[in-house]
Amino acid sequence: MTTSPIIGALRKEMTSAETGRKLSWDHNSAPTSDTASSNNSSIDANTKSSLSSVTGSNSAKTSLSGKMSDLNMDGTKVSVGAKSSGRLESCESVKSSSVSRASTSSGVSDSNESFTSSISFNSGNNKPHKSNDKRWEAIQAVKHRDGAMGLSHFKLLKRLGCGDIGSVYLAELRASNCYFAMKVMDKGSLASRKKLLRAQTEREILALLDHPFLPTLYTHFETEKFSCLVMEFCTGGDLHALRQRQPGKHFTEAAARYAILKPRIISFSCLSSRSAAVKSRFYASEVLMALEYLHMMGVVYRDLKPENVLVREDGHIMLSDFDLSLRCVVSPTLVRSSWSDTDPSRRIPAYCITPSCVEPSCVTPACIQPACVQPSCFVPRMILSRTKKSKPEKPKMSRMKSDVHHQVSPLPELIAEPTAARSMSFVGTHEYLAPEIIKGEGHGSAVDWWTFGIFLYELLHGKTPFKGTGNRATLFNVVGQPLKFPETSGVSFAARDLIRGLLVKEPMHRLAFKRGAAEIKQHPFFEGVNWALIRCTTPPDIPKPFELELSHSRKEAKEVKEAPPPPQPKVETPPPVEKKVVETAASDVPNSSSGGSYLDFDFF
Numbered sequence: 157m158t159t160s161p162i163i164g165a166l167r168k169e170m171t172s173a174e175t176g177r178k179l180s181w182d183h184n185s186a187p188t189s190d191t192a193s194s195n196n197s198s199i200d201a202n203t204k205s206s207l208s209s210v211t212g213s214n215s216a217k218t219s220l221s222g223k224m225s226d227l228n229m230d231g232t233k234v235s236v237g238a239k240s241s242g243r244l245e246s247c248e249s250v251k252s253s254s255v256s257r258a259s260t261s262s263g264v265s266d267s268n269e270s271f272t273s274s275i276s277f278n279s280g281n282n283k284p285h286k287s288n289d290k291r292w293e294a295i296q297a298v299k300h301r302d303g304a305m306g307l308s309h310f311k312l313l314k315r316l317g318c319g320d321i322g323s324v325y326l327a328e329l330r331a332s333n334c335y336f337a338m339k340v341m342d343k344g345s346l347a348s349r350k351k352l353l354r355a356q357t358e359r360e361i362l363a364l365l366d367h368p369f370l371p372t373l374y375t376h377f378e379t380e381k382f383s384c385l386v387m388e389f390c391t392g393g394d395l396h397a398l399r400q401r402q403p404g405k406h407f408t409e410a411a412a413r414y415a416i417l418k419p420r421i422i423s424f425s426c427l428s429s430r431s432a433a434v435k436s437r438f439y440a441s442e443v444l445m446a447l448e449y450l451h452m453m454g455v456v457y458r459d460l461k462p463e464n465v466l467v468r469e470d471g472h473i474m475l476s477d478f479d480l481s482l483r484c485v486v487s488p489t490l491v492r493s494s495w496s497d498t499d500p501s502r503r504i505p506a507y508c509i510t511p512s513c514v515e516p517s518c519v520t521p522a523c524i525q526p527a528c529v530q531p532s533c534f535v536p537r538m539i540l541s542r543t544k545k546s547k548p549e550k551p552k553m554s555r556m557k558s559d560v561h562h563q564v565s566p567l568p569e570l571i572a573e574p575t576a577a578r579s580m581s582f583v584g585t586h587e588y589l590a591p592e593i594i595k596g597e598g599h600g601s602a603v604d605w606w607t608f609g610i611f612l613y614e615l616l617h618g619k620t621p622f623k624g625t626g627n628r629a630t631l632f633n634v635v636g637q638p639l640k641f642p643e644t645s646g647v648s649f650a651a652r653d654l655i656r657g658l659l660v661k662e663p664m665h666r667l668a669f670k671r672g673a674a675e676i677k678q679h680p681f682f683e684g685v686n687w688a689l690i691r692c693t694t695p696p697d698i699p700k701p702f703e704l705e706l707s708h709s710r711k712e713a714k715e716v717k718e719a720p721p722p723p724q725p726k727v728e729t730p731p732p733v734e735k736k737v738v739e740t741a742a743s744d745v746p747n748s749s750s751g752g753s754y755l756d757f758d759f760f
């Protein structure tokens with residue numbers, strides 16, 4: 157067994173006094189660290205779900221940009237490892253003015269090893285929902301003490317997995333008893349494989365997020381060779397990996413029973429249909445909220461599948477893996493207020509809310525208000541203005557009743573759907589690809605609702621609906637075959653109706669095309685879901701306590717330090733996977749069923 161270059165280099169860097177080179181992302185070359193001041197707007201789509209829980213603050217934005225050539229790309233070819241589940245991607249080829257990497261300079265291409273962007277984003281320095289998180293505090297304390305973070309601040313305990321652009325390690329912040337998932341990407345490898353833009357996109361998106369069902373980026377730092385993202389560690393693993401470990405890659409009846417007892421093993425197909433429906437609804441609800449938040453932030457996820465749904469320590473979910481996501485412009489709009497007052501002067505107008513990540517230029521002409529309101533002002537402003545007006549008047553019972561009615565009447569409806577997003581990229585996973593991606597027609601946020609339909613189908617049936625004998629057949633099925641449910645499906649009518657609505661091949665007729673998650677939430681399948689309190693719901697499965705894992709991790713940590721690490725899977729010879737990589741368009745490229753490698757290609 158040979159020591160992989162990435163581990164060897166990691167060891168070297170960890171034992172050195174390296175504390176993390178500052179990444180210069182500043183447009184004017186002013187040094188900015190990973191703790192750069194940030195636009196710290198955030199959206200909590202959970203607690204005030206009817207509004208997609210808009211909250212935020214108004215700290216100054218920092219326009220960050222960078223030259224990747226500053227990152228000392230040494231061009232060293234290192235096999236970072238292959239993804240363990242197949243998916244495809246082409247180089248990003250966004251062809252719409254509505255799609256932006258914010259103010260990324262023109263001509264940005266991953267093939268340019270040097271590029272500049274001026275995307276204004278939340279560097280992760282301010283996460284309002286992390287104020288009571290001891291891991292957050294621990295990281296902040298180290299930053300405060302040492303100025304910058306580096307590999308030497310962490311102990312890498314074990315490798316959790318590897319993806320196309322990096323390996324993920326369980327890492328302990330030294331002397332803190334705080335654990336993280338650290339994604340380590342070899343910059344030379346990224347550069348030589350033209351993955352710099354993907355890595356940058358993922359980092360920027362992670363930095364934006366502040367939501368219970370999405371990963372927290374605690375910090376990121378650069379060393380001479382590596383780019384490291386320090387994220388929340390999910391103890392429950394991912395659903396795909398758990399199933400892969402079962403004999404025959406599916407749960408047996410016994411395993412299904414075990415699944416009920418052992419929360420980390422989750423089988424939807426083998427549980428009783430009621431149990432599966434309950435679990436599916438829980439996980440689907442949380443995924444839906446995460447997608448809603450992402451869309452509101454101008455992110456089209458594009459890679460929903462069980463493999464990317466991690467189970468957190470508390471049993472709630474966390475979507476991961478944003479390197480195939482698309483960033484775009486979005487103008488969430490209030491289309492219906494709860495105020496039905498006929499007096500125009502008292503009527504709450506339609507607001508346009510800019511997502512925190514987008515520069516003022518994001519404001520589309522559709523915004524009828526002179527200024528877009530910050531999310532945090534949204535609910536209070538509406539309620540306060542009402543209260544103020546009624547103050548001087550003598551309170552009458554009828555008026556009070558009316559006010560109470562207003563305050564408890566259905567919350568305003570907000571469209572947070574980036575309907576104008578358009579991309580020509582060919583990205584995703586075969587069985588989850590939307591027809592418009594396969595046909596190369598250009599796609600937008602509706603692809604996430606298609607994948608949500610496939611995801612729901614898989615949760616409830618244990619398989620995806622269009623899987624063919626090979627990848628090519630799968631693609632043909634997606635485009636040409638009607639949706640069918642197993643005859644013996646014990647799945648409810650409501651579930652099937654929802655799936656049918658989501659798996660409409662024509663995106664414009666697909667459920668949620670116009671109004672996004674709001675449409676889906678109203679479907680009978682989700683009847684009874686308390687969206688506002690879903691975060692407080694007791695999950696159907698809770699992973700076993702992390703302490704039990706720890707002894708195992710420490711053992712492995714010793715191995716990482718003292719023994720040759722496991723060989724990195726080579727991109728060319730990846731392990732067999734269940735969901736294969738699409739290598740080509742449906743008609744003209746050979747089937748790739750023999751491998752799961754990630755092959756980049758342009759659809760056109």
Ligand SMILES: Nc1ncnc2c1ncn2[C@@H]1O[C@H](COP(=O)(O)OP(=O)(O)OP(=O)(O)O)[C@@H](O)[C@H]1O
Binds near residue numbers: 316391394
């Ligand atoms: N926050 C996390 N907590 C626990 N395990 C994680 C976490 N993030 C990733 N992992 C594990 O590491 C593996 C690799 O993750 P990673 O995101 O790098 O690769 P991927 O999901 O295969 O995507 P990509 O190829 O785009 O990088 C995942 O499959 C998962 O098992």
